[in-house]
Structures are given as structure tokens and as C-alpha cells.
Amino acid sequence: MSNDRILMKDLSEGKELFPIRVINNYNKYLPGFAYNIGNDFSESVNDEIRKENGGKIPVKGCHCEFDEKTQTWCGPDCECESRSAISFDPKNRIVENPLSYDFYEEFYIECGLHCYCRGKCNRRILPGPHALKKLHLEYFRDKGYGVIVDQPVSTGMPICEYRGLVSIREKDMLNPSHYQEDLLVDNKRIHFIIDAAESGNVSRFINHSCAANLIQICVYSSIPSLRKIPPIPRVALVACRDIRPGTELTFDYGSEYFKDRNLRCLCYELCCFNPADDWALKTKNLRETQNQTRSNKKFNERHFDETKDIQNVIELDSDDDDDDF
Numbered sequence: 295m296s297n298d299r300i301l302m303k304d305l306s307e308g309k310e311l312f313p314i315r316v317i318n319n320y321n322k323y324l325p326g327f328a329y330n331i332g333n334d335f336s337e338s339v340n341d342e343i344r345k346e347n348g349g350k351i352p353v354k355g356c357h358c359e360f361d362e363k364t365q366t367w368c369g370p371d372c373e374c375e376s377r378s379a380i381s382f383d384p385k386n387r388i389v390e391n392p393l394s395y396d397f398y399e400e401f402y403i404e405c406g407l408h409c410y411c412r413g414k415c416n417r418r419i420l421p422g423p424h425a426l427k428k429l430h431l432e433y434f435r436d437k438g439y440g441v442i443v444d445q446p447v448s449t450g451m452p453i454c455e456y457r458g459l460v461s462i463r464e465k466d467m468l469n470p471s472h473y474q475e476d477l478l479v480d481n482k483r484i485h486f487i488i489d490a491a492e493s494g495n496v497s498r499f500i501n502h503s504c505a506a507n508l509i510q511i512c513v514y515s516s517i518p519s520l521r522k523i524p525p526i527p528r529v530a531l532v533a534c535r536d537i538r539p540g541t542e543l544t545f546d547y548g549s550e551y552f553k554d555r556n557l558r559c560l561c562y563e564l565c566c567f568n569p570a571d572d573w574a575l576k577t578k579n580l581r582e583t584q585n586q587t588r589s590n591k592k593f594n595e596r597h598f599d600e601t602k603d604i605q606n607v608i609e610l611d612s613d614d615d616d617d618d619f
């Protein structure tokens with residue numbers, strides 16, 4: 295029986311498929327924010343859409359027909375697939391070379407209801423309105439809350455979407471929030487922000503690491519067209535390593551994050567780019583890291599059925615997820 299102090303049985307208060315426990319063995323601090331399984335849109339985003347598109351959100355999909363021979367929808371010629379920077383196979387959950395994907399330059403286009411396939415091809419990377427199956431929040435003395443995964447996750451698995459208030463960044467915006475994702479899209483013409491300070495989901499608690507186990511993928515639910523503003527980007531968090539239960543989930547906030555907020559990074563990885571003063575004392579050694587990677591892979595191979603469960607949640611979600619732009 296664990297002695298962990300549970301401050302909340304479910305952070306999402308029933309909004310996610312599975313409860314997210316909040317564990318804090320140090321104090322009684324509870325985060326104040328609205329748990330939201332969708333995105334909110336600021337006036338700046340609505341204005342931009344109104345200005346350029348007469349109030350309509352532009353959506354353009356693929357023209358793939360069902361292939362009777364292979365019993366599949368979208369193949370390599372799918373327009374959504376061929377305009378995407380990475381390939382995602384919904385069955386094998388493979389994102390090719392996940393570590394070489396550039397979040398600030400590249401994107402992935404999901405198929406959806408506006409495509410001929412109506413999204414039946416399952417080329418989906420955003421895990422619907424619900425988060426991954428087994429997660430909990432845990433308080434760390436130095437970094438505040440973080441997210442721990444309670445089941446095995448294999449490389450390429452989408453975990454959750456970074457949700458929050460979507461707006462367009464003003465040029466001279468000061469004091470960026472600690473929960474802000476920056477997306478520079480359409481050749482850096484538009485600078486979108488997703489800010490989870492006031493409302494968001496479990497992903498707002500995922501801490502940074504310079505050797506992260508998740509990558510962010512910029513996802514469009516429509517093919518961008520040259521004349522109109524780009525589709526509003528969304529952010530999928532996808533595993534870029536095999537992850538064992540009990541591990542903290544992390545992604546790379548980008549080199550500007552710590553500089554802009556005058557913070558030091560406390561990941562204590564060998565490759566840390568903004569190390570704290572006690573880095574040399576606490577840093578992880580290379581052999582430890584390599585052994586960990588190998589043992590995670592072996593562990594996940596032994597527990598493959600459990601890792602598959604996560605994909606089932608994604609497929610179940612995508613049946614009723616049509617917030618489609």
C-alpha cells in the first residue's frame with residue numbers, strides 16, 4: 295500500500311475517460327485552472343478568420359476513394375499524407391525518425407470529416423478529446439507538478455493534445471505565460487499561441503527536459519491553401535522513446551523558453567542547454583541513461599498488449615471527435 299498523499303482523485307473531474315490522481319507529498323497546493331478538453335479561441339483568431347475568409351474557416355481535404363482491393367482508404371497518394379512532413383501509421387504507431395522532426399518548420403495533416411475518406415482511414419495523430427489512459431500528477435519540490443505515465447508507451451504513440459486558449463501573438467507582447475506554446479506558421483507569417491494558463495488539460499503540467507521522451511507535432515486538420523490563412527494549428531504530444539510506467543513525461547520547450555522567463559533548467563541531463571548551478575553534482579551519467587533506454591524497450595516488448603490499449607482509446611475517441619479544423 296503506497297503512502298502517497300492524494301490531493302485529488304481526478305484532476306479532470308470526470309471529463310477524461312480515466313481519472314487523473316493528483317499526488318503531493320510536500321504541501322497542499324492545488325493548481326487553479328479550468329479543466330477543458332477542447333480549445334478556446336480568442337478574439338484575435340476570430341478576427342483574422344473573419345478578415346480573410348468572410349467568417350468561414352477554410353477546410354480542404356483529400357479526394358481518396360475506398361480501395362476495394364486493399365480494403366483501405368488513404369494510400370501514399372493521399373493529398374493530406376503527401377503534404378505532411380512525417381508519416382504516421384495508425385496501426386503500428388510509427389512516426390518515422392521522430393527526433394528529426396522540426397516542430398517550428400514542419401507539420402502533419404490529419405484526415406477528417408471534410409475529406410472524401412471522412413477520416414475513416416484513421417490517419418489521426420490528435421488523440422481526440424480525451425487524454426491517454428493511465429496518468430497521474432505528482433508534485434516535485436523543484437519544478438512543481440509533473441505528469442507521470444502509469445502504463446507502457448512505445449515510440450510513436452500519440453499521448454495527448456496541448457489544449458488551451460488559442461490566440462495570435464502581438465508583436466510587443468511582454469511576460470509570456472509559463473503555459474504558452476508558440477507556433478510560427480505559414481513561413482512564420484502568423485505567430486499563434488496556445489496558452490493553458492487559465493484553461494487546459496493534463497498536458498499543461500508536462501515539464502521540460504533537454505532529453506525529452508515526447509515531441510510536439512504541429513497538426514493541421516485541413517490542407518493549407520496559398521491564398522487563405524493557414525488552418526489553425528493544433529499540437530499533438532507523441533512519444534519519441536519507449537517509456538516505462540512510473541516515468542515522468544517531458545517535452546522540449548525550445549531554447550527561448552528559459553531565456554525569456556529568466557529560469558534555469560532542472561532536467562539534469564548531460565545535454566542540458568541551460569543548466570542550473572548544481573548541474574555538475576546532480577547530472578545523470580551516460581551509462582545510466584543508455585541502460586534505461588534498453589530496459590524500457592525490453593519492458594514494453596513484454597507488455598505489448600498494454601501499450602496497445604492506448605491506441606484503442608485514440609480510435610474510440612476519433613469516432614466522436616469532430617472539432618474539425
Ligand SMILES: C[S@@+](CC[C@H](N)C(=O)[O-])C[C@H]1O[C@@H](n2cnc3c(N)ncnc32)[C@H](O)[C@@H]1O
Pocket residue numbers: 325436437438439440472473474498499500501502503555557558559560561
Ligand atoms: C508548463 S508548466 C509545467 C507544469 C508546472 N510544473 C506546474 O506545476 O504547473 C512550466 C513550468 O514548470 C517549471 N518547469 C518545467 N520544466 C522545468 C525544468 N526542466 N526546469 C525547471 N523548471 C521547470 C517551470 O516553472 C516552468 O515555467
